[in-house]
Amino acid sequence: MVASGIPATGNPSLEFDASLVRKLIQLGPRYTSYPTADSFSDAFSYRDYLQTVVGLRTRGGMWPLSLYVHIPFCESVCHYCSCNKVVTRDRSKAATYLSYLKHEIEMQGNLFAGMNQIEKLHIGGGTPTYLNDAQMGELMAHLRRHFRFASDFDGEYAIEVDPRTVTVERIHALRKQGFNRISIGVQDFDPDVQQAVNRIQSEQDTLNIIRAAREACFRSVSIDLIYGLPKQNVITMAQTLNKVINASPDRIAVYNYVHRPNMFKPQRRIDEDDLPSLDARLNMFSLCIRRLTDAGYVYIGMDHFAKPSDDLAIAQRQGRLHRNFQGYSSHAEHNLVAFGVSGISAVAATYSENAKTLDEYYERIEQNELPIVTGVKLSMDDLLRRIIIQMLMCNFELSIDSIELAYPITFKTYFAAELDKLHELEDNGLVTVDDEWISVTPKGRLLIRNVCMVFDRYLNTACEAKTGGASAKTETRPLRYTKKI
Ligand code: SF4
Helix, strand or coil: CCCCCEECCCCCCCEECHHHHHHHCCCCCCCCCCCCHHHCECCCCHHHHHHHHHHHHHCCCCCCEEEEEEECEECCCCCCCCCCCEECCCCHHHHHHHHHHHHHHHHHHHHCCCCCEEEEEEEEECCHHHCCHHHHHHHHHHHHHHCEECCCCCCEEEEEECHHHCCHHHHHHHHHCCCCEEEEEEECCCHHHHHHCCCCCCHHHHHHHHHHHHHCCCCEEEEEEEECCCCCCHHHHHHHHHHHHHHCCCEEEEEECCCCCCCCHHHHHCCHHHCCCHHHHHHHHHHHHHHHHHCCCEEEECCEEECCCCHHHHHHHCCCCEEECCEEECCCCCEEEEECCCCEEEECCEEEEECCCHHHHHHHHHCCCCCEEEEEECCHHHHHHHHHHHHHHHHCEEEHHHHHHHCCCCHHHHCHHHHHHHHHHHHCCCEEECCCEEEECCCHHHHHHHHHHCCCHHHHHHHHHHHCCCCCCCCCCCCCCCCCC
16 A cells, blocks of 8 residues: 655655656656756767867856766676666776876866866766775865865865775765765665665664764765665665664755666666565655655755755755756856766756766877767757756746746747646646746655656657657656766
8 A cells, every 4th residue: 555645744845645656757857957968969079068168268257167077986786776887896997097087187177277166076986985095185186286176165075985985084084185075875774675786785884984974074964875676665764764864964865766677787687576566666755755854854856855954955945956967956057077987067058978988988088189979069949948947856936937037938939838738737736837937836846857857858859759749758868867876
């Protein structure tokens, strides 16, 4: 039996309606970008990127930059993994990678010389702490040589940490190296679940790492959980949630596991008989919402919860929450520069993606070229839809006036087809639409991607081409977007 129609008591603006979620939940983009990365094309090249940066300089692009660095290595493979990673115990590969990464940082540093103030850095993977202490120090020193970092107080410097790869001392070292936010992969504390996904990490070690992060004065400690894993049930989930809530992280992300063994090889090692049923998954989802909101966490959107005192919750209250490739952010950013294999940069009105394999990444850098292999230049329509999706994802509402003021359109005419689709969602209780506002209801917040997909021209065009414009949308991207350590 699935729990139904549960108002999340700690957060009256969120309501879990099991029958609605069951009816409407679908695979769809997570909108960490718009257009999503599957729309990028190899017609966009390194030269397009150079022109974009030159254009930025001509317009006097003095806004702060954000940086992302991808470290792809992992020591062993988690069976649920859908990330771009390289599983190896050969540590010399990290040293080789670091030398190429440094060259790429140097090239980007030269391009952005004079407009290189950094307020945000995120190091993700793979497993960033696959780099040892000295290598991480070398990477940070190199970044600081080529970019000007804002003070610890003014900047957000985050790293993803796999507790299996670090000691308490390493956590303190990371803080000294300049990181002030930490995201810790837990997924589930239950030993049978850990066994089934090949990710054994002792509860005590993980709790020690969380405690060490607090002692080292990280400004924000974030925990990642997953529901829907093999051997998981509502009881194991409740036990994991209790332990996580007791550890009191500032942010908790609860991702839905999507089983797609055809797309992600490691998932073929999962015994499908061990996967929870849809009812069990919905019960776990509902339990997560209830337990976390009862414990005082605020639902930020798309799997993310935060304490009301955390920057994300404050930014949401103040209407300045932002979404990028790393998820939600309290800083709106003008330009994001990504380093490393498969990194995606967002500079001016473009996205550009680095080579996805180490060989190709190394080859491009050896030719003294940035390793950009695909990307896209955003049209006015893309920019317009991007801001609409961003507002809905972050604020759960959209002021039609604000769009008409910023863009030369009449909303009702330009988005006539989209408004028709929104009225269908309105009939299902997900949104309310009037002449001035599109507002996502408490029930609709858990299905926010359904609302955003209405404005996704690429998705709708693809479906119309396939179906003559008549049916439900299909999806080509994994439900979970990379980041899971
Ligand atoms: S889930 Fe994270 S740690 Fe596990 S294999 Fe994937 S990238 Fe590596």
